Structures are given as C-alpha cells and as structure tokens.
Amino acid sequence: MLGNDPFPAFESGFTPWDGSEFFSTTQSIGPARSDSGLDDPNQNQTNSNSGSDEKNQSFSIIEERKRRRMISNRESARRSRMRKQKHLENLRNQVKRLRIENRELTNRLRFVLYHCHRVRTDNDRLRSEYSMLRQKLSDLRQILLFRQLQQFSSAWPYNNVTVMSEETPPLIT
Secondary structure, three states, rough: OOOOOOHHHOOOOOOOOOOOOHOOOOOOOOOOOOOOOOOOOHHHHHHHHHHHHHHHHHHHHHHHHHHHHHHHHHHHHHHHHHHHHHHHHHHHHHHHHHHHHHHHHHHHHHHHHHHHHHHHHHHHHHHHHHHHHHHHHHHHHHHHHHHHHHHHHHHHOOOOOOOHHHOOOOOOO
C-alpha cells in the first residue's frame, strides 16, 4: 500500500507541516538527489516534501517578518501616543499659563484705566480751576490799573475836573 498511496506520511499521523520545528531557519533545504540515477517513486515524494518544506520555511520567514513588523508598528504607535500625550499636556500647561497671564494683564489694564480716568478727571478740574484763577487775575489787574489811574489823575494839579472816582465799582471776588 505504500507504493500506491501518494501521501504515505499521512498514515503515520505526521504531515510535512508538522515538522517545521525540527528544521532550523538557517539550514538551506534543497531538493534531495540520489546518486544512483534511478527514478525512485519515493524520490519524487521526497522532492515534493522538500518543496513543501521550502514553502513552509519561506512562509515562516514571511510570518516572522510580519510578526516583527507588527511588533515594531505597535511600539511605534505606542511612542507616537506618548509623544501626543506629552504634547497635549504641554499645550494644557501653556493654556493654564496663558490664562493666568491674561487675567493678570486684564487686572493691570483695569488698574491703568481707572487711574487714567482719575488723572483725566483731575486734569479737567485743574483746567477749570486754572481758567477761573486766570479770570480772577485779569480782573484784579484791571482793578489795580484803574486805581493807579485814579491816583495818577488826582496827583495832577491842573486837573480840575472831578472824577467819578468817588464811586468806585465793587470788587469782583
């Protein structure tokens, strides 16, 4: 029955795929050659099994590369998430710092505006007071000038005309 069954390995319960752990990944597996030169039906079976082993080995190498790449991608994603988390934390800290700075600047602006308003009010009051004092000074100069003219005119002997200076206007205070 061994000669007629194309898959004698299945009778023993061993398949070519089950033995991949017996071969190292550094071994080069090539087709089996017979030195006799006879075409043995078992030789074809060996060649087909070694082809499957080569496929399994290349498949396991590909799978190992995929697994490594997946692990590398996971690590890269983890590092990316960590960078993103750190960046977000830095942004949150910056927002807090800028809000505090904004609050301080707003308070300083209110303080300056309050004092600016007070200075303008005082300045308006002082301008009004200046204008009033200037008018009083002008009035006093006129009164002094008028009295000096009265004294000067009474000092002239040739002045026989009575001056209405007897009735002086009331002082404006």
